[in-house]
Amino acid sequence: MRLGVLDVGSNTVHLLVVDAHPGARPLPAHSHKADLRLAQLLDGDGAIGSEGVDRLITVVLDARQAAEDKGVEDLLPFATSAVREASNADQVLARVEEATGVRLQVLAGEEEARLTFLAARRWFGWSAGKLLVLDIGGGSLEIAYGMDEEPDAAVSLPLGAGRLTAAWLPGDPPEPADVKELRRHVRARIARTVGEFSRLGAPDHVVATSKTFRQLARLAGAARSAEGLYVQRELKRESLEAWVPRLAGMTAVERSDLPGVSTGRASQLLAGALVAEGVMDLFDVEVLEICPWALREGVILRRLDHMGPQ
Numbered sequence: 001m002r003l004g005v006l007d008v009g010s011n012t013v014h015l016l017v018v019d020a021h022p023g024a025r026p027l028p029a030h031s032h033k034a035d036l037r038l039a040q041l042l043d044g045d046g047a048i049g050s051e052g053v054d055r056l057i058t059v060v061l062d063a064r065q066a067a068e069d070k071g072v073e074d075l076l077p078f079a080t081s082a083v084r085e086a087s088n089a090d091q092v093l094a095r096v097e098e099a100t101g102v103r104l105q106v107l108a109g110e111e112e113a114r115l116t117f118l119a120a121r122r123w124f125g126w127s128a129g130k131l132l133v134l135d136i137g138g139g140s141l142e143i144a145y146g147m148d149e150e151p152d153a154a155v156s157l158p159l160g161a162g163r164l165t166a167a168w169l170p171g172d173p174p175e176p177a178d179v180k181e182l183r184r185h186v187r188a189r190i191a192r193t194v195g196e197f198s199r200l201g202a203p204d205h206v207v208a209t210s211k212t213f214r215q216l217a218r219l220a221g222a223a224r225s226a227e228g229l230y231v232q233r234e235l236k237r238e239s240l241e242a243w244v245p246r247l248a249g250m251t252a253v254e255r256s257d258l259p260g261v262s263t264g265r266a267s268q269l270l271a272g273a274l275v276a277e278g279v280m281d282l283f284d285v286e287v288l289e290i291c292p293w294a295l296r297e298g299v300i301l302r303r304l305d306h307m308g309p310q
Contacts, residue, residue, distance in 0.1 A: 002029065003303065004072035005296045006063050008056070008079040008104055010039035010138025010162050011211075011265070015063040016296045017070045022304045026297065032066040034059040035264050038082035039139045039162040046087040053092055057099045064102055076299055079104045080112055081139025081160060109156020113142035115298030117151045120207050122301055123293045129204030132197070134279055135294060136212040136272050138162035141190075141279065145197050152200055155193050159186055161212050161265075161272035169271060172251050179248050182271065186278045194282050206285045208235065209294035211265060212272035217290050218260030219243055225260075233290040237280045244273050 001021060007014045017030035036059055041052035048056070060077075067075050083089055084106050097103045107115070113135070120133045133151075135142040139160035144151040168182040213235060218224065220239035223231040247255060247270045256266035280288065 001073045002071050003300055004067040004070070004075045005299050006060070006067070006075060006077040006102070006104075007296050007299075008036075008038070008060070008077070008083060010080065010082040010140075010160055011035065011037060011268075012138075013056070013059045013063060014296065015066055016300075017067065017072055018300060020300060020304055022307050026300050026304075030066070030070045032063055034062065037138075037162065039160060040166050042082070042086060046085070048083070048086045048088060048092050053095055056092070057096055060096055060100045060102050060104075064100055074303070075102070076303055077102050077104050078299060079106050080295070081109070081137060081156075081158075081163075084109070085139065085158075109140055109142065110154050112140070112295060113144040113154035113156055114151055115302060116142055116209055116295045117144035117146065117154065117298070118149055118301055119293035119295065119298035120209065120291045121146075121149050122297075123291050124205065124207065128207075130201065132203035132206045132283065132285070133291070134206070134208040134213070134276075134288065135210045136161055136208075136275050137210060138268070141275055143193065143197070143279070145200055145203060153197050155196070157189055157193065159189060159275050161268035161275065164271040164275070165268045172267070173249055174270065176248070179270070179274070183274050183278070186274050187282060190275075190278050190282050197283070206283075206288040207291040208276075208288045209291045211262075212269070213276060213288075214290055215260050215262075215265065215269060216240060216243070216273055216276055219258060222290065229292040234287055235276075235290065236287045237277070237285060240273065240277050240280065244270075244277055247273055 004017045013034045015032040018026040020026040117133045133144045141157045141159040144154040146152040217235040222233035252267040256263045
């Protein structure tokens with residue numbers, strides 16, 4: 001059957017259409033994206049304003065139409081950090097459903113981490129052993145660890161690249177003092193969770209998902225996305241540590257000229273790099289591998305599991 005997953009994230013609204021059935025690898029058929037930056041549209045009270053809701057409705061309508069055009073039989077719509085943490089989340093969800101007919105399921109942060117972990121486990125298989133999975137989104141950082149398809153530990157921290165950029169790095173380029181304060185904040189927040197994971201033992205394999213990690217790996221010399229999903233891509237902490245001060249001294253426009261860095265994400269890249277550097281350092285990770293599958297694939301795989309054999 002043809003499935004569609006509609007991901008209303010903190011940065012983008014992304015429709016992924018796949019051909020899939022239980023026991024088979026989902027085959028991508030179509031992708032439809034729209035930049036929305038919901039995490040940056042929150043007002044002083046933490047609410048998504050009317051303009052932001054109107055824009056969200058427009059892109060959800062466009063995505064629903066694209067899903068219909070591509071013959072999607074089952075649409076799986078969900079929202080993550082930006083909607084989850086908005087002070088008017090219930091009102092936003094009601095307006096979206098009334099205007100579009102699409103009922104967004106709001107994923108809890110821990111469930112987001114668990115579904116991303118499931119995708120990584122299926123991608124790398126059982127031979128990868130104990131997995132530590134890291135994911136930096138626009139609004140949050142997810143960390144999950146385990147041996148099976150359900151992680152033994154999973155957390156979501158409010159350390160997304162978009163959220164931190166808006167709250168901590170107003171300058172372009174940012175002031176050195178602001179960068180230093182953000183670095184301190186990120187590491188203190190991550191450090192609170194380290195003990196929960198370290199008691200479970202060292203992972204056999206560390207992997208990362210998300211656009212932020214892919215861009216950082218590309219800066220450090222990893223293969224371009226055009227070279228395909230099956231090319232191994234790694235990010236070494238040593239390379240990342242060398243890039244952080246360089247990114248801190250650049251404007252967003254200068255970062256957008258770097259290989260693999262999109263214009264829309266350039267302003268967030270420094271905050272994302274500080275989170276990536278902090279989590280790799282505090283979890284004592286020297287090198288990690290980039291996983292092509294992430295949350296959207298996890299949602300699809302869970303849906304297929306619930307369908308059972310056909």
